[in-house]
Amino acid sequence: MSDFTGKSIWITGASSGIGAALARALAARGARLILSARSVDKLEAVRQSCSMPDEHLCLAMDLADQASIEAAWSQLQEMSREVEVLINNAGMTQRDRVTETRMEVYRLLQEVNFLAAVDLTKKVLPAMLERGAGQIVAVSSVMGKFASPQRSGYAAAKHALQGFMDALRSEVYDAGIRVLVASPGFVNTDVSRNALRGDGTLHGKMDPGQAKAISAENCAEQIIAAMAKGRAEVFPGGKERIGLLLNRLSPALLRRVMRKVRVD
Ligand SMILES: NC(=O)c1ccc[n+]([C@@H]2O[C@H](COP(=O)([O-])OP(=O)(O)OC[C@H]3O[C@@H](n4cnc5c(N)ncnc54)[C@H](OP(=O)(O)O)[C@@H]3O)[C@@H](O)[C@H]2O)c1
Secondary structure (H helix, E strand, O other), X not given: OOOOOOOEEEEEOOOOHHHHHHHHHHHHOOOEXXXXXXXXXXXXXXXXXXXXXXXXXXXXXXXXXXXXXXXXXXXXXXXXXXXXXXEEOOOOOEOEOHHHOOHHHHHHHHHHHXXXXXXXXXXXXXXXXXXXXXXXXXXXXHHHOOOOOOEHHHHHHHHHHHHHHHHHHHHHHXXXXXXXXXXXXXXXXXXXXXXEOOOOOEOOOOOHHHHOOEEHHHHHHHHHHHHHOOOOEEOOOOHHHHHXXXXXXXXXXXXXXXXXXXXX
């Protein structure tokens, strides 16, 4: 997958942040994109900002709504549009304690970050297996490897996504399909503004870690480099990625650090 020219790539969460940056960078490499998210106007603006905008398609879809996913998938099939690469990038995070987080918020975090990616992956996989080629990308998080306070539902969903993709990778490797899990640390996007409080309202704040983080463009370039090399994992981000190292070398120390983390 070192040449993206003419490749049909479906990107979820393409209306902002990392997804929009992936769209622009892949379009510049000649890919033909299917851009999905809920916000039709933002998707259209991203499409127009890409090279060769007429080659790309906006496909609105709410990943928390099964009927919306099915309608989008039917639309793609009616157009006989094949998907050579699926990038499961859409996601939303959380800022609240377990005691304050309603069950419907946990369910929503699972639907958007995990179950929707499973659904879309299962939809595109049969044709990839038939062609003997394809790539599935999941934009997870360092929170898919360890967990920090006030992100219990997000970390749980990203751990589930990691587990699913790890199992899938070994099932489809010999069939010529590559599975990449991208686990960014902090990236400067609206993800913290769009995070959910425990009652389902928006956190609405740019967190300091986010504001000082690497750009969405930098993150997208690292993901694309890993896609091109057929890598299994990539970890874009800054010094917060030390948590990954601590988790492997000294989990007890990481647990002590996490006990000191204050979010609000
Ligand atoms: N930024 C970071 O620091 C960071 C770190 C690690 C991992 N990540 C992951 O990176 C991915 C992209 O996040 P981002 O940082 O670019 O944040 P973002 O700017 O908030 O983008 C999130 C994207 O997901 C889409 N989305 C959210 N809920 C959706 C739903 N119900 N149905 C369909 N689309 C939905 C949003 O589009 P609409 O609102 O238009 O639907 C938007 O395009 C996420 O999976 C996130 O967990 C981010």
